[in-house]
Amino acid sequence: MIDFHSHILPALDDGSKNIEESLALLNMLSQQGVDTVVATPHFSPDKESVDDFLLRRRESFESLSSSLSEEHPKIIMGAEVLYYDGISSLQGLEKLCIGDTNLLLLEMPMCKWSAYAYEELKTLSYIKGFTVILAHIERYMRYQPQSQWAKLKDLGILNQVNASFFIRPLTRRKALSMLLSGNIHAIGSDCHGVETRPPLMDTAFEYIKSKTGRTFLKDFTEYNKELLFEN
Secondary structure, eight states: OEEEEEOOSTTSSSSOOSHHHHHHHHHHHHHTTOOEEEEOOEEOTTTSOHHHHHHHHHHHHHHHHTTOOTTSOEEEEOOEEEOOTTGGGOTTGGGGSSTTSOEEEEEOOSSOOOHHHHHHHHIIIIISOOEEEETTGGGTGGGSOHHHHHHHHHTTOEEEEEGGGGTSTTTHHHHHHHHHTTOOOEEEOOBOOSSSSOOOHHHHHHHHHHHHOHHHHHHHHHHHHHHHHHO
16 A cells, blocks of 8 residues: 655654654554555745755655664655745756656645646646646645546646545545546545544545455555556
8 A cells, every 4th residue: 555645754844743753653554554655745945945855855764764674664755845836947846756756746725726827737747747646635626616627637637635535424425436436546644643643544445445345446556556666
């Protein structure tokens, strides 16, 4: 199982506070069946440069790496990049992609997106060559016209949702419907801490398996592996 969105690196953003909490989160993810976790700390272009962020990220991971064991999930570096108008021109944006892929996890505004924002997404996808993954899209859906999601899909833009989307009674039917219709491409814990927003990947995947069967879940996992390792 792959966790596409997490804040497990220590003392880097509003996620794990220290090495001990990072290890506890990784232990929880391992127990939940996660074998690969994408570390996606927040990157805010208005607060620091890409290179400064990458230095902080590397130092955070290095502080953790000596405590890791083979029993912990494999960690792949990434970032949760905050959208802003003009982001397609940001120098070094490609360095924020997940691992060795062209996958860019993008956090969009919590409001109705402007026409310019759609043009930016188009530029990132068609001209810059990124495969954009919109982070936790369940947070934005109510702000956007339904017709826009089909347009984004035509651009090759992918959608990530949090595990909690499949767990909450008011949203899990919607989550399942989107998954079955091919409108969810990645699932993440978006875990921030042991007590605050802990990982719930096993609960989400058990619900999915109970409604779709083991074969569907296996195929979805294989698709995630292809995204992460063959993109």
